[in-house]
Amino acid sequence: MKSNNTLTFSRRNFIRTSALASGGMLIGFNFFTACKDKVAPPVDISQLNFNNFNAFIKIADNGIVTIFSPNPEIGQGVKTSMPMIIAEELDVAWKDVHVAQGILDTKNYQRQVAGGSQSIRFGWDALRQTGATAKQMLVNAAAAKWGVDASSCSASEGVITNANGDKLGYGDVVKEAAAMEVPENVKLKDPKDYKIIGQDIRNVDIDKIITGKPLFGLDYTAEGMQYASVLRPPAFGQKLVDFDDTAAKAVTGVSEVVRFGDKIAVIASNTWAAMKGKKALKVNWQVDSKLENTADHDKILMDLLDGNSFDTRREDGNVKKAFAEADQVIERTYESPFLPHNCMEPMNFYADVTADKVHLVGPIQTPAGTARRVAEMLERNVDDIHLEMTRMGGGFGRRLYGDFVMEAAEVSNLIKKPVKVVFSREDDMAAGIYRPAIKYRIKASIKDGKVTGYHLKEAAINSNMYGLIPNFFPAGAIANYKVDTANYNSNITTGAWRAPYTNFLAFAEQSFFDELAEALEMDPVQLRLDLLQNVKGTTDERIQYSGERMENTIKLAAKKANWGKKQDGVYQGFSAYYSHNTHVAEVAEVVIKDGFPVVKKVVVAVDCGIVVNPLGAKNQIEGGVIDGIGHAMYSDFGFNEGAPEHTNFNSYQLIRMNQTPIVETYFVENELSPTGLGEPALPPAGGAVANAIKAATGQRLYKQPFIKYIGMEEQELIG
Known part of the structure; x- marks a missing residue:
C-alpha cells in the first residue's frame, strides 16, 4: 500500500504566507487542525496578520530555514x-x-500535548502538505522570475533549476x-x-544535552x-x-515559610537550603x-x-455456552503493583505571578x-497566562498532570516573588501520581482443539482513570468473547503510566496465550497466527488492530530471532x-546464570x-523494551497506612x-502513514520475558x- 501522493486542501483554512519586514518569508499553517483565532507566532511578524494558524516556518533570504516545533x-x-x-x-x-521550540500561549494554541504516542501520526499529512506547498510557491516564484512554466522547473536541497540549467536558491525568491x-x-x-525521511538524523538538541547547556x-x-x-x-x-517553622527559618538561605492548603513551602535562595529547611519543620498531621x-x-x-x-465493555457470542460445552477450561489470575514514574528529571516548575501576567516556565506534557x-485557581483570565516549555527529562505520563505547576503558581502568588518549585527524589516518589495496582482474570474454553471462548475480567484501583482496551487482540479472533471491568475508588492518586491500559494487560494476555498453546500442544507463535486468520477481512469497525499487519510483524520477529x-x-x-496504533512482536x-534466569x-x-527517523525510532523501541523488562522484573511499590513503602532508589x-x-x-517495510513509537514496545516485553x-x-x-x-x-503464585 502506498501513501497518497497528491493532497488537496483549502488555502484559506490551511496555509498563509507573508514577507517578513526583516527579509525572508513566513509560512503559517494549521497544525493538527488545532488552532484558535488571532494566533501569535513565535517570531516578530508585525507586518503579518494571520488568523487561525499555529505553526510556523521561516525561510530567510540566505536560504536558512527555521522550523518552529x-x-x-x-x-x-x-x-x-x-x-x-x-x-x-x-x-x-x-x-x-x-529547529526552535515554539512557545505556548493558551490564547493561541491547543492540543499541544506529549502523550499517547500520537504526535507524528496526527501531524503526518499537515506537515507534508506544508513543506510541499512552500516548495511549490518558491518554484512558482522562480519560474515567474525566469518567465517560464513552473512545470519545467525542479527543486532540490534549497536550489531551483529550470530546463536551461539556470539556478536560483530559495533565499533568492522568498520575497x-x-x-x-x-x-x-x-x-x-x-x-x-525521500532524502531525509528514512535517514538516521541526530537529535537536534544532542549537542546541548551532552555539553550540559541549559535545556531542561x-x-x-x-x-x-x-x-x-x-x-x-x-x-x-x-x-x-x-x-513550627522556627528551626526551618534558622537554616542559612531560608527566607520564609508559607502554608497553602495542607502543604508547607519553604522558600530559600537555593534548593539545598530549601530542602534542608523543609526537613527541619516540626509538623502535626x-x-x-x-x-x-x-x-x-x-x-x-x-x-x-x-x-x-x-x-461489560464488550460481549460477542455466548461465552457462558462456550464454557459449558468445552472439553477444557483454563483460568488464570495476574497481579501487578502500583508503580511510580521515576523520571530522571524530578518535577519542577517556575512561576512568576504579577498583576500584569502569570509567567510559567518548565517541563509539562499538557501545557494548554x-x-x-x-x-482558574488564581481567578485570572487565561489570556494572562504565558507558558514556555522546556525540554523534559522524562515524563512517562507523570507530566501530564500539572500539580507541580499549580504549586509553583500558588506559592508565587502568596510570596509575590518569582519562584521555582523543585521536587527531591523522595518528593517525586512519595507525592506521585502512580500506575494503579490491577488484577486480571482470564478464562478460556477449548473445544475440538480450538479456542472457543475468552472472558477477561479486570479489577483495578481507580479504573475510571485507567481501564483496559476491549477491542485489541484477541477481540474478533475468538467468536465468544467478553470483557468486564470492576473498580475500587482509592484516595491514592493514580493516572497514566507509560503505555496506559496495556503496560500490564499485554503481559497477562500474552502469558495466557502461551498457556493455551501448551494445552493445545501447539507452537505459541502458530496459535497467534491461526487466531489472526479469523480477523482478516473483518467488517467489525470496533477492531482497532490489523490482522494482516500483526501477522507480518509476528513472522518478521520469528524469522529474525x-x-x-x-x-x-x-x-x-x-x-x-x-497499542498506540502500532504492531509489535x-x-x-x-x-x-548461577541458577537464576537472565x-x-x-x-x-x-x-x-x-x-x-530510524535512529530516533530505534532509541524509542530499545528504551521501551528495557523499561518494560525492568519494571516487570524488578519494580515493586506499595503502601502502609497510606504512606508509600519506598521513597528512593536505595529500596x-x-x-x-x-x-x-x-x-x-x-x-x-511499507509505505503506510507513520504511527506511534514512544510506548508500543513496552507492553509486549513483560510477556516475552515471562514466557522465556x-x-x-x-x-x-x-x-x-x-x-x-x-x-x-x-x-x-495463582492463589
Missing part, C-alpha cells in the same frame, strides 16, 4: 522528526534547517514567493524519492528567582493540623480519610474479581490544559501486541508505517545497566515483579 519534547524525538517531515517535502538540505497565490493542489514526494526545567533561572521545597502530607488520607494498605488493596481487588458486579487550570531453532542453554519466549532470550537479548519487529529497584539485554530492532523464563525454568509467572516470585510454587 510546537509540541512538547519529552524525549520522544518530535522536535527532530516533525521538522524532518517538513524539510523533506520542502526539499531543503537538513544542514540548512534550524516574491511570499506574495504568490497559495496553490490549492500540491504533489507530494513518492517515498522512494531544572536549568531555568530568572532574576530574583527563589526556590521552594514543598512538604506534603506523608500519607494519603492525612491533612495538616499545625507546624491528622487522619482525614482511610489510610490504605497494599494488603487491603489485594483483598479488595480479589473480592471484585470473585464478585458479580462488573461493567495546565495553563487553564492555573488561570530464529524462533524454534533452539541453541544450547538459550530459551526463547514470544509476545506480540498492538518480541522474542526474548533467557539463559540461566535476559540476554530481545529481538523486536515493529510495524509503525513509514519510519521517519526501590529499577533495572541496572548490567541487567539490560541487547535489543535488536527490525521494521516491517517458563521455557528456561518450567515456572509460569502470574505476578510482578518477577524477581519476587521466581522460585515460588505455582499454587502460591
Whole structure:
C-alpha cells in the first residue's frame, strides 16, 4: 500500500504566507487542525496578520530555514522528526534547517500535548502538505522570475533549476514567493524519492544535552528567582493540623515559610537550603480519610474479581455456552503493583505571578490544559497566562498532570516573588501520581482443539482513570468473547503510566496465550497466527488492530530471532501486541546464570508505517523494551497506612545497566502513514520475558515483579 501522493486542501483554512519586514518569508499553517483565532507566532511578524494558524516556518533570504516545533519534547524525538517531515517535502538540505521550540500561549494554541504516542501520526499529512506547498510557491516564484512554466522547473536541497540549467536558491525568491497565490493542489514526494525521511538524523538538541547547556526545567533561572521545597502530607488520607517553622527559618538561605492548603513551602535562595529547611519543620498531621494498605488493596481487588458486579465493555457470542460445552477450561489470575514514574528529571516548575501576567516556565506534557487550570485557581483570565516549555527529562505520563505547576503558581502568588518549585527524589516518589495496582482474570474454553471462548475480567484501583482496551487482540479472533471491568475508588492518586491500559494487560494476555498453546500442544507463535486468520477481512469497525499487519510483524520477529531453532542453554519466549496504533512482536532470550534466569537479548519487529527517523525510532523501541523488562522484573511499590513503602532508589529497584539485554530492532517495510513509537514496545516485553523464563525454568509467572516470585510454587503464585 502506498501513501497518497497528491493532497488537496483549502488555502484559506490551511496555509498563509507573508514577507517578513526583516527579509525572508513566513509560512503559517494549521497544525493538527488545532488552532484558535488571532494566533501569535513565535517570531516578530508585525507586518503579518494571520488568523487561525499555529505553526510556523521561516525561510530567510540566505536560504536558512527555521522550523518552529510546537509540541512538547519529552524525549520522544518530535522536535527532530516533525521538522524532518517538513524539510523533506520542502526539499531543503537538513544542514540548512534550524529547529526552535515554539512557545505556548493558551490564547493561541491547543492540543499541544506529549502523550499517547500520537504526535507524528496526527501531524503526518499537515506537515507534508506544508513543506510541499512552500516548495511549490518558491518554484512558482522562480519560474515567474525566469518567465517560464513552473512545470519545467525542479527543486532540490534549497536550489531551483529550470530546463536551461539556470539556478536560483530559495533565499533568492522568498520575497516574491511570499506574495504568490497559495496553490490549492500540491504533489507530494513518492517515498522512494525521500532524502531525509528514512535517514538516521541526530537529535537536534544532542549537542546541548551532552555539553550540559541549559535545556531542561531544572536549568531555568530568572532574576530574583527563589526556590521552594514543598512538604506534603506523608500519607494519603492525612491533612495538616499545625507546624513550627522556627528551626526551618534558622537554616542559612531560608527566607520564609508559607502554608497553602495542607502543604508547607519553604522558600530559600537555593534548593539545598530549601530542602534542608523543609526537613527541619516540626509538623502535626491528622487522619482525614482511610489510610490504605497494599494488603487491603489485594483483598479488595480479589473480592471484585470473585464478585458479580462488573461493567461489560464488550460481549460477542455466548461465552457462558462456550464454557459449558468445552472439553477444557483454563483460568488464570495476574497481579501487578502500583508503580511510580521515576523520571530522571524530578518535577519542577517556575512561576512568576504579577498583576500584569502569570509567567510559567518548565517541563509539562499538557501545557494548554495546565495553563487553564492555573488561570482558574488564581481567578485570572487565561489570556494572562504565558507558558514556555522546556525540554523534559522524562515524563512517562507523570507530566501530564500539572500539580507541580499549580504549586509553583500558588506559592508565587502568596510570596509575590518569582519562584521555582523543585521536587527531591523522595518528593517525586512519595507525592506521585502512580500506575494503579490491577488484577486480571482470564478464562478460556477449548473445544475440538480450538479456542472457543475468552472472558477477561479486570479489577483495578481507580479504573475510571485507567481501564483496559476491549477491542485489541484477541477481540474478533475468538467468536465468544467478553470483557468486564470492576473498580475500587482509592484516595491514592493514580493516572497514566507509560503505555496506559496495556503496560500490564499485554503481559497477562500474552502469558495466557502461551498457556493455551501448551494445552493445545501447539507452537505459541502458530496459535497467534491461526487466531489472526479469523480477523482478516473483518467488517467489525470496533477492531482497532490489523490482522494482516500483526501477522507480518509476528513472522518478521520469528524469522529474525530464529524462533524454534533452539541453541544450547538459550530459551526463547514470544509476545506480540498492538497499542498506540502500532504492531509489535518480541522474542526474548533467557539463559540461566548461577541458577537464576537472565535476559540476554530481545529481538523486536515493529510495524509503525513509514519510519521517519530510524535512529530516533530505534532509541524509542530499545528504551521501551528495557523499561518494560525492568519494571516487570524488578519494580515493586506499595503502601502502609497510606504512606508509600519506598521513597528512593536505595529500596526501590529499577533495572541496572548490567541487567539490560541487547535489543535488536527490525521494521516491517511499507509505505503506510507513520504511527506511534514512544510506548508500543513496552507492553509486549513483560510477556516475552515471562514466557522465556517458563521455557528456561518450567515456572509460569502470574505476578510482578518477577524477581519476587521466581522460585515460588505455582499454587502460591495463582492463589
